Amino acid sequence: MATSPIMEMPARSPEMADRRFHMAMALAMAFTIVAGFSLHLAMGRSSFAVPPIFHIHAFVSFAWIGLYLAQSILIAGNNAAWHRRLGMVAFGWVPLMVAVGLMLIVTVMQRTGGPFFFDQNQFLFSNPAHLLCFAGLTFAALKVRRHAGWHRRLMLVGFAILTGPGLGRLLPMPLAMPHAWHVNLAIVLIWPAIGMIRDRMVSGRIHPAWLRGIGTLLASQVLADLVAYSDFGIAFTQQFVAGTPGADRPMEAFMPPGMAM
Secondary structure, eight states: OOOOTTTTOOTTSHHHHHHHHHHHHHHHHHHHHHHHHHHHHHTTSSOSOSOHHHHHHHHHHHHHHHHHHHHHHHHHTTOHHHHHHHHTTHHHHHHHHHHHHHHHHHHHHHHTOSOTTSOHHHHHHHHHHHHHHHHHHHHHHHHTTTSHHHHHHHHHHHHHHTTHHHHHHHSOGGGGTTSHHHHHHHHHTHHHHHHHHHHHHHHSSOOHHHHHHHHHHHHHHHHHHHHHTSHHHHHHHHHHHTTSGGGGSOSSOOOOTTOOO
16 A cells, blocks of 8 residues: 655654644643633632633633644644644634634623723734734635645744733733733744744744744734724723723723732
């Protein structure tokens, strides 16, 4: 029986080394997300007594984490056939991630006004921008899935965006006010930066997919900030939370009464 060239790939080939690197990165990013949410739950900062959308979002998001991990492990294990089959799930799951994420943003904004260490208007506009950026990069990666170098790097940048909430729960974000959102974003970009450094060390060049992914994310943030801090963005945010508990907090990042760092 004929054996495909993929199955004959040497275990120590540059391609296999690249696959294993991306698997290690997937594991590290997934661990960061799980650690952040677990820490808040253990410290009593999070609770299961929340509206259903929180639980739906958790299920959808952690299922995506599981899918990304499974895909990374499958291809690192040279199981390309199952990698391709399972990858088809992404075409339906990414829109679900966006829809559920947007519903959660609405609930959080109107329920609490968002985390106190973020400006309300920035939180309201930047979150959808990042969600759409994740979806755009992931679909771009799926479109070029026959080009492995582009595919796995765009997927990594898209997944890195999802580590933001986990990192925000691990780091002392109040100390970064009033620039907490941008500080969190800068730390998220460490993930693709690691990939760029490795590319440079291994091949002597940085794959253009990194620059495309990072550039897309930064452009989405600039656009979100321009809208959020415009007269329209401020007025929209005020109207968005009007008549809800979310309107009870200041629009600017603030330190809650009685909380000391």
